[in-house]
Each structure stands twice: as structure tokens, then as C-alpha cells.
Amino acid sequence: MADMLTYPRWISRRVEQIAFEDEQIARRSVSVDFKLPDNYVDVTNLNSGVPLVPLALLAKKSLVAFDLRDEEGRSLPLIARNKNERVAAGTLIARAGTVLREHGQELDPQTALDLQGVASSSPANSAEAVRKAFDPKRSSPVGRRLLARDTQLRNLARDLAQNFLVLTPISDPGARRVIKFAYNEPVGYGSEKLGEAVLTALGWKPASFRWIAGGGGMARSYHCEVKAPENLELIDGMLSAVTTDGKTRTDKSETLGERIHLHLTNVPSDANWVLRTDLRAIRRGLPRNAAALGAAVSATLTAGVVFHHNVARASDTAAVLLVAIPALIGAFLARPGEHLLATRILFGIRTLTATIGALAFIAAASMTVSADRAHTILVTWIPLAALSWLATFALTLSAFLPRVRE
Numbered sequence: 001m002a003d004m005l006t007y008p009r010w011i012s013r014r015v016e017q018i019a020f021e022d023e024q025i026a027r028r029s030v031s032v033d034f035k036l037p038d039n040y041v042d043v044t045n046l047n048s049g050v051p052l053v054p055l056a057l058l059a060k061k062s063l064v065a066f067d068l069r070d071e072e073g074r075s076l077p078l079i080a081r082n083k084n085e086r087v088a089a090g091t092l093i094a095r096a097g098t099v100l101r102e103h104g105q106e107l108d109p110q111t112a113l114d115l116q117g118v119a120s121s122s123p124a125n126s127a128e129a130v131r132k133a134f135d136p137k138r139s140s141p142v143g144r145r146l147l148a149r150d151t152q153l154r155n156l157a158r159d160l161a162q163n164f165l166v167l168t169p170i171s172d173p174g175a176r177r178v179i180k181f182a183y184n185e186p187v188g189y190g191s192e193k194l195g196e197a198v199l200t201a202l203g204w205k206p207a208s209f210r211w212i213a214g215g216g217g218m219a220r221s222y223h224c225e226v227k228a229p230e231n232l233e234l235i236d237g238m239l240s241a242v243t244t245d246g247k248t249r250t251d252k253s254e255t256l257g258e259r260i261h262l263h264l265t266n267v268p269s270d271a272n273w274v275l276r277t278d279l280r281a282i283r284r285g286l287p288r289n290a291a292a293l294g295a296a297v298s299a300t301l302t303a304g305v306v307f308h309h310n311v312a313r314a315s316d317t318a319a320v321l322l323v324a325i326p327a328l329i330g331a332f333l334a335r336p337g338e339h340l341l342a343t344r345i346l347f348g349i350r351t352l353t354a355t356i357g358a359l360a361f362i363a364a365a366s367m368t369v370s371a372d373r374a375h376t377i378l379v380t381w382i383p384l385a386a387l388s389w390l391a392t393f394a395l396t397l398s399a400f401l402p403r404v405r406e
Helices: 002-006 082-101 110-122 123-131 140-147 151-162 194-201 286-306 309-312 314-334 340-345 348-367 373-402
Strands: 011-020 023-034 052-059 064-068 163-169 177-186 208-213 219-227 234-242 248-252 257-264 270-282
Touching: 002 286, 011 248, 023 052, 052 151, 052 177, 064 257, 082 140, 082 163, 110 123, 110 140, 110 151, 123 151, 123 163, 140 340, 194 340, 194 348, 219 234, 219 270, 234 257, 234 340, 248 257, 257 373, 270 340, 286 309, 309 373, 340 348, 348 373
Parallel strands: 011 219
Antiparallel strands: 011 023, 023 177, 052 163, 064 177, 208 270, 219 257, 234 248, 234 270
């Protein structure tokens, strides 16, 4: 099992698709194309002779809407947590025993117990559990130092302390298989600081998402596709794999838009994989239309200030036109059935647009509250026009920001 986790050649290809369910949840769908090595031995022997296959490493947290299926779409069992920890512990102990026997040593009971503690540790205690497993002061100083010098074992202990194995029994181990699984994952949108949240809502800053590609190093080839919700587009995407010696392999998307595809091949198994994606509203949609509408309203209010006497004489007609603007904006902003993430990202732009509509309504209302309409228009519409132009300027920035990163 240890070789299966650290030697990537047995998995030919891992393909992952990420789609946003709403503003808080993404659906991650993974297919694993593999053929077990002819000499594969399940050292744990916990499944009555049917080998357990480690398909991936996922962070230790509750899986939501997890689904595991074979090539024909038939449901496969996911090994339960208690047995999963026994498999992880057995994998660590088997690897440690191999290392020590190569140096004429034997694994002592306390070290084996500490390795079990690594497999069963929580994410918060994972670093301490790994430290204890290699601490020569606890027992067998010579043996623990030998284990600590084994890079493969240290990396394996780190991975199994922070993650759990996606394990399923395979009844036909000699055949090439394509196993698929999917699960929901929180995306953490809206957790940024207030200032960053405001910039994102205004469309001046992209909505950034960071994904951990657990198990990417277990495959010779890792491919990932991210799909943007309707009315949004991906403007940046980068897949990075950083090995323990500090070397970095990256792939940056060159085809941005509705979806991006990234991949890396033959990356060392000890790498930490991270995928970063940036989303923004599609420019040709609401951002540009809102800026154009804001400019039209602002120009109308400005013209009303310049020609306030003429507007006062035609007050009924002008009032009707101005009152119609909020109704037009209301229809313009309504988006029934829109994806919730798009609604969140476009919130600031819609708020500014609604504000401009409210300013137009106030301008129309001001024409009915005084006998001296010309003076009222001049006094009232100047600040309304200024505020409208300010909102329009912000919307204009929203129509051009953020830029695609070079």
C-alpha cells in the first residue's frame, strides 16, 4: 500500500471537474484511470482477500454528497472511517518495518503505537502526531532516527495525518479500471476581509478560489477542468505542484472564459498540489450595460440642471420620463433563476445601478414639492447629478476591472 501511495506509475490518468453548485458549494467530480501492478499485495488484509485500492487522498473532514461508482455506473462502497484508519496505520507500520529491516533493526511496540496515532490524528493535531512518531526520546532512538531519515516515510506520515484514503475494494484487480467519485466541497466565498469583499462586489477585484488537489501526485497525468457559472467568466487559472525540495511545476491557463483546463504530468509524489482560479462578471453583460445606463441617467440630470427653466415648464413630461427610469432599471436588474454565485459577485454593481434609479426618482419627486420649480430643480438636481456621475464612474471601473493577469 505504501508503494501505491508514493509511486505514481500505477495510475495512468486522474481527471477532475469542478463546477459551482451555488455561492458556497462546489461539486468536484474525479475519474481515476488505473491498472493495479501485477505484484500488488494489500498488506492490511482487512477485506477478506479482496484488495483495497487507494484512489485518492482527501482532507480529513466530513464528505458531503459523496458518490463512488465504477465504469458501468454501479455504486461502489467507501471503506468506513475505522477501517480506513487501520489501513493507514498498517501502511505506515509496514513501510517503517521495511526501512528498519534494511538496517538490521526491528520495529518496537511504542513506535508502532505512535504511527497508529498518526493515522488516527485530527487535522489540528496532525503535526504533533508526526513529530511524536519520529521523536527519538520516546523509545528506540536508533530506530526512530533511521525512520526520520527516510523521506518517503516522512512524506507518507504527513499525508496520512492530514488526509484520509479514498479506499474501495476491487474485485477484478488485473483489469484496467476507471473509477469515478464525486463530492461537495465548501468554496469559502465571502470569507475575505470587508474591504476585499466590497471590491469583489463592485467588480474591481476578482473572486478568487483556492483548491487543494489531493492525490494529484499519485497519477502520471493530472487534468483539471473548472467551469464558470452563467454570467461569470474565468480570467485566471494556475495549477501548481511544489515538492518538498522547493521545486515548483506549474501550468497556467491560456484559454480563459467559460471554462479552463489545466494539467501536469510526471510530478513527484511528494508534491503539494494547489489550484487557483479567479472569476469575474462577463464584461459584455451587466457591468457594461449598467455603466451605459448610468451615463444616460447622469447626462439627463446634468442637462436638467443646465436647462432647468425649460424642464420646469415641461415638468409633467419630464417627471413621467424620470419616473420611468427606475421602472426600467428594475426590469434591467431582475434575474430570476440566476446562479447564486453570480448574484453575489454582481451585488455591488446592481446596488449602484439601483442607486442611480433612486436618484432619478428623487429628481422626479422634487418637481412636485414647490411652486418655484426652476429653483427647486437647480438646487436639488445638482447634488443628484453629482452622485449619479460618481456611481456611474464606479460602474465604469466595474466594466473594465479586474484585468486579465498577464
